[in-house]
Amino acid sequence: MPRLQRENFDVGKEICALTSKNQRTGAAVSFLGVVRDFSRGEDIEKLDFEHYPGMAEKQLEMLETKAMEKFDILDCLIIHRTGVITVNENIVLIIAISMHRRVAFRACEWMINTLKKNIPIWKKEFSTTGKYWVEDHP
Amino acid sequence: MPRLQRENFDVGKEICALTSKNQRTGAAVSFLGVVRDFSRGEDIEKLDFEHYPGMAEKQLEMLETKAMEKFDILDCLIIHRTGVITVNENIVLIIAISMHRRVAFRACEWMINTLKKNIPIWKKEFSTTGKYWVEDHP
């Protein structure tokens, strides 16, 4: 079950919880997105994440379900934070576990790419010169 | 600096230590290898990892250096355990951090693939029916 939450998460605890639930696990691939101090030539102070309540959760659930159907993985998990997040803090964590590593890499990368395209979440950047909604896909 | 160690490692702590050293970090991709309970049709009890002291450390250092040269990543880390490891325990952790996610995925997967080909480490499987050295690349 995906989670959309204000609080931070513990990366190691989440990976461990997933792998220890499934003794067949041979590989766990994770993607952690964190706030960079620099974006589009500007120094970043913080980000503010808005989401579409209801739809974001539903689409995240569909994303996990599709990943399980599309790839030969044992389990997966998506956690995305909302609200204000400062430099070097965690934004998003995606984990895929599998018997063999290749599919875990493919599934994890596919999930973060698809999340960026499909999940109704928006990021406002607060830089030293102003604030603006990010409206492209770097 | 890579590490070859008997003790377990804390996945979250290692990822965090790497990302917090570099404020430009936008993405951290990690690969965690754990002991599966099942391999080649047999139930596994434990693995025993032997390595070539001196050469394994040196080749792991070269692997990190090459990854830094080959991919646009900010940093990377390889930790591999030695000795006896039981089911569901950690074997190896590989982390790549970068500004943008794509290169971190490429670098992390390249490192684990290259580790399996080049680093003088050998795994003995102890199954319910016997023990044997693993001599292929699944």
Added chain:
Amino acid sequence: MVRVRFFASIKEKVGKSEIEAYISGSETVGVLMGRIADEYEVKREVLINDTLLYAVNHNHVKSDYLLKDGDEVAVLPPLSGG
């Protein structure tokens, strides 16, 4: 009657996070957007352009999707999660 929700930059441009709108018979998302733009005096390009996505009842739809009474419509500016 449908509920229409705006997010992020669109919300700031329209000046509202949600409105209610009557729909007449078989109306598409695109046609409704045109009417809303006129009524709320924003340029049509704000609500109708290639970078926007639309959703009805939490599912992604195209602008030719036919609305029915009670639908929740949403205008999604370019997504930037992750």
Added chain:
Amino acid sequence: MVRVRFFASIKEKVGKSEIEAYISGSETVGVLMGRIADEYEVKREVLINDTLLYAVNHNHVKSDYLLKDGDEVAVLPPLSGG
């Protein structure tokens, strides 16, 4: 004189983890392996086959690598780390 180290399955087959061997003038890793097989009474295929890797002074080398006095040679069965 060179030091020769064996690991994993090779160590078990040869029955030793390391030996010392004299080398005569310009001898390759492959030639040395043949001599060791004869001397320690293991089949040549144990020390010379396509699945093995060789290392000299901690670097991967091919079997035609020319040894010199003081080298540390290692016979590496198929690797299985990770």
